[in-house]
Amino acid sequence: MKIGVLGSGDVAKSLARGFLAHGHEPMLGTRDRAKLEGWVAQNSGAAVGSVADAARFGELLVLAVKGSVAADALRAAGIPNLTGKAIIDTTNPIADAPPTNGVLKFFTNLDESLMERLQRTAPDVRFVKAFNSVGHACMVDPEFAGGRPTMFICGNDENAKLLVTGILAEFGWDTEDLGAAEAARAIEPLCILWCIPGFLRNDWRHALKVLR
Numbered sequence: 001m002k003i004g005v006l007g008s009g010d011v012a013k014s015l016a017r018g019f020l021a022h023g024h025e026p027m028l029g030t031r032d033r034a035k036l037e038g039w040v041a042q043n044s045g046a047a048v049g050s051v052a053d054a055a056r057f058g059e060l061l062v063l064a065v066k067g068s069v070a071a072d073a074l075r076a077a078g079i080p081n082l083t084g085k086a087i088i089d090t091t092n093p094i095a096d097a098p099p100t101n102g103v104l105k106f107f108t109n110l111d112e113s114l115m116e117r118l119q120r121t122a123p124d125v126r127f128v129k130a131f132n133s134v135g136h137a138c139m140v141d142p143e144f145a146g147g148r149p150t151m152f153i154c155g156n157d158e159n160a161k162l163l164v165t166g167i168l169a170e171f172g173w174d175t176e177d178l179g180a181a182e183a184a185r186a187i188e189p190l191c192i193l194w195c196i197p198g199f200l201r202n203d204w205r206h207a208l209k210v211l212r
């Protein structure tokens with residue numbers, strides 16, 4: 001598939017490498033193409049353009065920008081370029097304030113997630129929350145002694161979630177679909193949980209798993 005990745009940071013680059021490795025065609029979208037010149041040279045098959053270019057290019061999109069500017073990035077992409085498309089929303093609403101004892105601060109609350117705000121910004125876009133509850137280095141083909149980890153997803157469109165579930169299976173994940181967009185109120189804070197061992201003990205290689 002043609003994948004438009006809105007972003008240029010660690011998540012955008014890790015997922016784009018994963019899409020390349022799994023036979024897809026990624027284009028990263030950024031305000032500053034120069035900063036990806038070296039990366040593109042090392043990742044042949046990946047393209048770089050503006051955020052709007054990536055939005056137009058992708059049959060499936062990935063939103064991988066700083067949470068506080070996620071709505072701005074959607075507007076920069078051009079809402080008409082996004083309409084009807086599925087977007088994997090990797091963002092977390094992390095506040096600029098530093099963590100307390102390894103616990104990140106969010107600018108949202110437990111009754112309103114960032115993805116719900118984005119869904120209101122772009123009502124005709126099919127958002128699927130995914131990849132927000134694990135570090136970028138573990139997103140593609142994760143290898144853990146405990147087996148396949150679980151990715152928690154949610155979103156209002158069943159077909160979009162099926163599409164993302166297929167990508168997650170390719171990337172080595174079991175998927176736990178937690179329902180509609182409101183479930184992002186629970187899934188986004190998993191980022192806080194996932195980061196605590198990192199901040200406290202420099203342990204950044206782990207993932208979550210549901211046992212039944």
Ligand SMILES: NC(=O)c1ccc[n+]([C@@H]2O[C@H](COP(=O)([O-])OP(=O)(O)OC[C@H]3O[C@@H](n4cnc5c(N)ncnc54)[C@H](OP(=O)(O)O)[C@@H]3O)[C@@H](O)[C@H]2O)c1
Nearest residue numbers: 007008009010011030031064065066067069091092135136
């Ligand atoms: N890092 C991880 O391991 C990880 C794991 C899971 C989820 N996440 C979440 O995934 C998202 C991406 O994380 P990241 O670490 O890859 O990158 P990041 O440092 O959080 O964000 C970098 C991206 O944000 C964009 N950006 C920053 N300020 C902007 C502004 N004022 N207007 C428009 N765009 C702006 C940049 O765009 P330009 O290219 O135009 O500069 C760049 O693409 C975040 O929401 C993060 O919470 C991160």
